[in-house]
Structures are given as structure tokens and as C-alpha cells.
Amino acid sequence: MAYQVSVFxxxxxxxxxxxxxxxxxxxxxxxxxxxxxxxGGWGIVNLLVDQPELAYGQxxxxxxxxxxxxxxxxxxxxxxxxxDGLLRKIAGAGINFTTxxxxxxxxxxxxxxxxxxxxxxxxxxxxAGLEILPDETVYxxx
Amino acid sequence: MYWEKELETLxxxxxxxxxxxxxxITLAHARRSPFYGELFGRNGNHPxxxxxxxxxxxxxxxxxxxxxxxxxxxxxxxxxxxxxRLHSSSGTTGNPxxxxxxxxxxxxxxxxxxxxxxxxxxxxxxxFQNIVGYGLFTGGLGFQYGIEKLGALSIPAGAGxxxxxxxxxxxxxxxxxHAIPSYLTRLYDVFREEHLNPQKDTRLRLLCIGAEPHTEExxxxxxxxxxVKAYNSFGLSEMNGPGVAFECEYQNGLHxxxxxxxxxxxxxxxxxxxxxxxxxxxxMTTLDRQANPLIRYRTRDITRIIPGACPCGRTHRRIxxxxxxxxxxxxxxxxxxxxxxxxxVLMKIPEVGTDYRITLETVSDQxxxxxxxxxxxxxxxxxxxxxxxxxxRLTHLIRDEVLVTPVIRLVEPGSLPKAEGKAVxxxxxxxx
Numbered sequence: 001m002a003y004q005v006s007v008f009x010x011x012x013x014x015x016x017x018x019x020x021x022x023x024x025x026x027x028x029x030x031x032x033x034x035x036x037x038x039x040g041g042w043g044i045v046n047l048l049v050d051q052p053e054l055a056y057g058q059x060x061x062x063x064x065x066x067x068x069x070x071x072x073x074x075x076x077x078x079x080x081x082x083x084d085g086l087l088r089k090i091a092g093a094g095i096n097f098t099t100x101x102x103x104x105x106x107x108x109x110x111x112x113x114x115x116x117x118x119x120x121x122x123x124x125x126x127x128a129g130l131e132i133l134p135d136e137t138v139y140x141x142x
Numbered sequence: 143m144y145w146e147k148e149l150e151t152l153x154x155x156x157x158x159x160x161x162x163x164x165x166x167i168t169l170a171h172a173r174r175s176p177f178y179g180e181l182f183g184r185n186g187n188h189p190x191x192x193x194x195x196x197x198x199x200x201x202x203x204x205x206x207x208x209x210x211x212x213x214x215x216x217x218x219x220x221x222x223x224x225x226x227r228l229h230s231s232s233g234t235t236g237n238p239x240x241x242x243x244x245x246x247x248x249x250x251x252x253x254x255x256x257x258x259x260x261x262x263x264x265x266x267x268x269x270f271q272n273i274v275g276y277g278l279f280t281g282g283l284g285f286q287y288g289i290e291k292l293g294a295l296s297i298p299a300g301a302g303x304x305x306x307x308x309x310x311x312x313x314x315x316x317x318x319x320h321a322i323p324s325y326l327t328r329l330y331d332v333f334r335e336e337h338l339n340p341q342k343d344t345r346l347r348l349l350c351i352g353a354e355p356h357t358e359e360x361x362x363x364x365x366x367x368x369x370v371k372a373y374n375s376f377g378l379s380e381m382n383g384p385g386v387a388f389e390c391e392y393q394n395g396l397h398x399x400x401x402x403x404x405x406x407x408x409x410x411x412x413x414x415x416x417x418x419x420x421x422x423x424x425x426m427t428t429l430d431r432q433a434n435p436l437i438r439y440r441t442r443d444i445t446r447i448i449p450g451a452c453p454c455g456r457t458h459r460r461i462x463x464x465x466x467x468x469x470x471x472x473x474x475x476x477x478x479x480x481x482x483x484x485x486x487v488l489m490k491i492p493e494v495g496t497d498y499r500i501t502l503e504t505v506s507d508q509x510x511x512x513x514x515x516x517x518x519x520x521x522x523x524x525x526x527x528x529x530x531x532x533x534x535r536l537t538h539l540i541r542d543e544v545l546v547t548p549v550i551r552l553v554e555p556g557s558l559p560k561a562e563g564k565a566v567x568x569x570x571x572x573x574x
Contacts, residue, residue, distance in 0.1 A: 006524030006525070007524075008517065008522055008524075008529070008552075008554060009554075010553055010554050010557060015554070015557075036526070038526065038529075038530070040529075040530075040533055040550070040551060040552060041551050042529070042551070042552050042553070043526075044524065044525070044526055044529075046524075060519065063335070063519065063555055063556050064519070064554070065517060065519045065522035065554060065555060066519075066522065066524070067522050067523050067524030068524075069523075069524045069525070098525075098526070098527075099525075099526075114525075116523075116524070116525065117525065117527075
């Protein structure tokens with residue numbers, strides 16, 4: 001089971017630095033991330049990091065609202081049309097998601113999907129023929 | 143069970159007679175002050191004495207502005223030589239309000255304070271840490287004299303410096319604390335940051351909270367944090383300070399010491415008395431103060447007399463917790479709103495943290511109420527939908543309570559500015 005760290009964030013100058021300062025001090029590397037916001041003046045930053053449990057613990061100790069959320073990381077070839085093909089398979093499996101983001105590397109790209117609220121996501125995606133990155137490789141994307 | 147059994151359990155009829163006797167003595171004292179001398183002398187309608195407590199209704203009210211207008215000595219009945227202490231407000235807006243005490247007044251106040259603490263269960267075996275400001279603020283010295291009179295070991299810690307407060311508590315085995323409620327929630331956070339649990343790592347057995355209006359929900363939270371009972375203390379600087387009314391073991395209202403204060407509840411608009419059980423403005427007359435008596439002083443605090451007898455056996459009537467002040471009520475879109483109503487809703491929601499802030503703003507010519515609400519770190523699940531739902535739920539609950547739709551802004555824990563001293567909850571930035 002792989003995890004991302006999701007952090008509550010007010011949309012104000014200087015607030016995101018409160019998070020990155022903690023990660024920096026703990027020597028945590030961010031592999032990829034996404035940031036969203038709502039009309040309420042706040043949002044959530046989702047972080048895929050090399051040491052999620054450590055990041056979660058350090059952020060919580062610093063008084064920051066953070067949570068570990070289950071994810072799947074789906075690899076694909078880094079070329080036009082790959083994501084389209086990947087999404088067709090996900091849709092075909094009947095999976096609807098609300099948070100996802102990506103990263104590309106040398107010839108390979110990865111699609112990160114938040115599956116915390118999707119029961120049996122991994123099993124369903126696997127039986128739809130999708131490759132899911134094993135946990136040990138998720139935190140060392142290269 | 144009682145600090146002064148006879149006085150605290152005096153039958154109703156005798157208590158009223160004691161009040162009448164003391165009121166007449168107080169009126170005689172009051173006439174010696176320039177202000178009351180002039181007021182009662184100028185208008186011959188005012189009786190020199192009364193035959194029953196209802197007689198007080200023929201006398202005029204005293205308001206805070208008069209204290210300010212006759213600053214500093216207008217209410218003083220004695221030569222300055224007789225005076226041994228004064229307490230005054232900060233006076234950031236105009237003249238401060240100042241109250242003078244002679245030795246009798248200080249002794250009387252110390253005794254009321256000792257009685258209050260005993261009533262809440264403090265004993266001479268306790269170690270009592272008083273975590274409020276000393277100096278002109280009455281909560282420091284007021285409690286100090288009471289703790290000493292009662293015979294408990296006092297730690298005059300003063301306000302602030304939470305790490306030092308925790309160290310004092312642990313070094314000397316503090317068993318009882320007095321603090322303002324918003325500070326105790328802050329202190330609890332510091333315990334947690336230090337990886338300490340006040341329920342295991344201290345010898346606390348009770349808390350006294352006061353000097354700041356708060357809701358029953360806020361009290362419940364403090365009790366859960368510290369794992370001990372928190373007793374409500376009520377006082378105001380014009381009536382000495384703390385030691386005016388205090389909760390007993392039953393925590394079902396605050397016994398107001400009727401041998402020392404004559405209590406009326408009036409409708410703040412008509413100034414007519416309201417029946418027991420009905421909310422109105424608390425009006426008080428000192429009955430045991432020589433240097434600076436006050437007659438029918440309008441406290442601006444909103445409360446009610448709780449009807450019926452208390453199982454503790456004390457005959458002094460109980461007032462309800464202060465639901466607000468006539469002057470902290472604000473009007474938004476024609477609705478009268480007390481900040482305590484909003485706190486009451488917020489503190490019932492487990493996901494809401496300890497701090498909140500109400501800002502009244504004018505946005506494109508529309509007055510709106512924005513409420514910044516701290517969310518609790520432990521309740522955060524990391525998804526937008528959860529926060530969205532929480533925001534909507536709070537919006538609906540507050541609208542149902544105050545009849546105006548608020549704008550709820552969720553904020554990070556600890557991001558609202560912490561007030562030194564009393565928490566400031568309402569900021570009014572509306573265009574007038």
C-alpha cells in the first residue's frame with residue numbers, strides 16, 4: 001500500500017513555506033505534488049514524497065494538519081497518447097477519482113491517483129489489466 | 143461543607159432583612175461621596191432608608207460613564223488616608239474606572255473570595271496556582287488574598303509563559319488553578335507539544351475559570367482536556383473583581399453572595415425588573431463596601447436568576463453563566479447577535495478547534511459576518527469533500543442559531559492571533 005501526504009493549507013502568503021520548511025529540516029524529498037484551492041480560501045496540497053510516514057509525523061508534530069492517504073501509481077510510456085490510453089482503461093474499470101496528478105521521467109511517466117475513498121481500487125485496476133507500481137518503487141521514482 | 147455556614151445557609155427571610163440593614167448602612171456611606179451626595183441631595187424624592195429590598199427600585203441607576211465622568215475621587219466616601227488600595231481599568235478609551243478600598247473592604251473581599259473558593263471545593267491542603275495577571279487587574283490580587291485567607295498554598299504565577307507554568311505545576315504539585323478559559327486551551331496545547339498529558343503528569347484536581355465569558359460547551363472541552371472539573375467564577379472590577387458569584391460542587395449556576403451584593407435583573411430597554419428565570423441585565427448594589435459603594439450599578443452583563451433551591455444548601459440565589467454583555471451584542475442585518483451564541487454552536491462540533499474569530503465586514507455594500515474557524519489537526523482526513531461538508535454544516539447551524547448566513551472560513555490550527563489576556567472574538571470593520 002503506497003501513501004501520499006495531504007496537507008491542509010490556507011491560501012495566504014507564506015503558508016506553504018510552513019510545510020516545506022518542515023520537509024527540508026527532515027531531509028524529505030518531494031517526488032511530485034499537486035495543489036488545489038476552494039472558494040473558501042483554503043485548499044489541500046498533495047505530496048508524493050520519499051518518506052511519507054516520516055513526513056506525516058514531522059508535519060503533525062509541527063502542529064500542521066496532515067493526513068496519509070492511499071494512492072496507486074500507474075506507470076506509462078512517456079509519449080503522446082499514453083495518458084489517453086491509461087484513462088480509457090481506468091474508465092472501463094468503472095473507477096471515478098477526484099484527485100490525481102503526474103510526473104514524467106526518462107522515457108517513463110507516472111499517474112498518481114488518490115484511492116483513499118475508492119474501495120478495492122487496486123484489485124479492480126489490476127483486473128482491468130493496468131500495471132500498478134509496487135510500493136518499494138513508488139518512493140524512488142526516477 | 144461551608145466556609146461560613148450560618149451566612150451561606152441563612153433562611154430567605156433573614157437574608158433579605160440582612161440586605162435591608164446593610165443597604166441602609168451603604169446608603170448612609172454613599173451620601174458622603176461627592177457623586178451620591180449631590181445625586182441624593184439634589185433630588186429630595188430619594189429616601190434616606192428603605193424598609194424592604196424592593197425599596198431600592200425607587201433609587202436611580204449608576205452607569206459606567208458616571209464612574210468615568212467623576213474620575214478619580216467622585217465616588218470616594220472617605221479621606222484618602224483611610225484608603226489602602228485602588229484597582230483601575232486600563233482606560234484606553236477615556237478615563238479609567240477606578241475602585242478604592244479601605245481595610246474593611248479588602249478584608250471583606252478576601253473573605254468573599256475564600257468563601258467562593260471553598261464553595262468550589264478548594265481546601266487549605268491545596269496548592270493553588272493563580273495564572274492571571276497581577277497588578278491593577280483584579281483577578282491576580284483578588285484570588286491571591288482569597289487563597290491566603292483560605293489557607294491553601296498559593297503560587298502567584300501571573301499570566302503567560304506556558305512552559306514556566308507547567309514547570310511550576312510539576313515542581314510544586316499544583317492541585318488547583320485559576321485562569322481564563324481561552325488561556326487553558328492554549329496551556330493544554332503546550333502540554334501536548336511537550337509530549338505531556340495534564341491528566342497523568344500533574345496532580346491537578348480542579349480548575350477555576352472566569353474573567354471571560356464562555357459557554358458550557360467551552361467548559362466541557364476544558365474539563366475533558368484536563369480531566370478535572372472546571373468551576374465558573376464571576377466578578378467585575380466595579381464589584382471588587384472576582385468573588386462576586388461562584389459555582390459550587392453541583393455546577394448548576396453561580397451562587398451570588400447576597401450578603402455582600404443586592405442583585406436585580408432588569409430589562410435593558412425598559413429598565414423594569416424581570417421575573418426570576420428570565421434573562422436581563424444584571425444590576426448590583428454593594429452591601430459591604432465602605433470606601434466606594436455603588437448603588438444600582440448597571441453591569442451590562444446579561445444573565446438570569448435560576449429559580450429554585452440548590453442541593454448544596456446555600457440559600458444565596460444562583461445566576462446563570464453570563465450569556466453576553468449588552469455592549470458586546472452586535473446587530474447584523476437587523477438581527478441581534480451575541481458572540482456567545484456562535485461559540486455555543488462551534489464548540490459543539492468535535493472537528494472545530496479552540497479558537498475562532500468573528501469579523502464583520504462590508505462587502506459591496508452588504509454587511510457580512512465572516513467566521514474564521516480553526517479545524518482540529520486530529521480530525522483532518524486530507525480530502526476536500528470532508529472540509530466542504532464541515533463548512534456547509536457550520537454555515538447552516540450558525541444560520542439557524544442567529545438567523546444570518548455567515549461566511550465560514552476554515553483556518554489552520556494555531557493560525558489565529560492569540561490574544562494576551564482576554565480573547566478578542568469580534569472585529570467590526572463595517573463601513574458606517
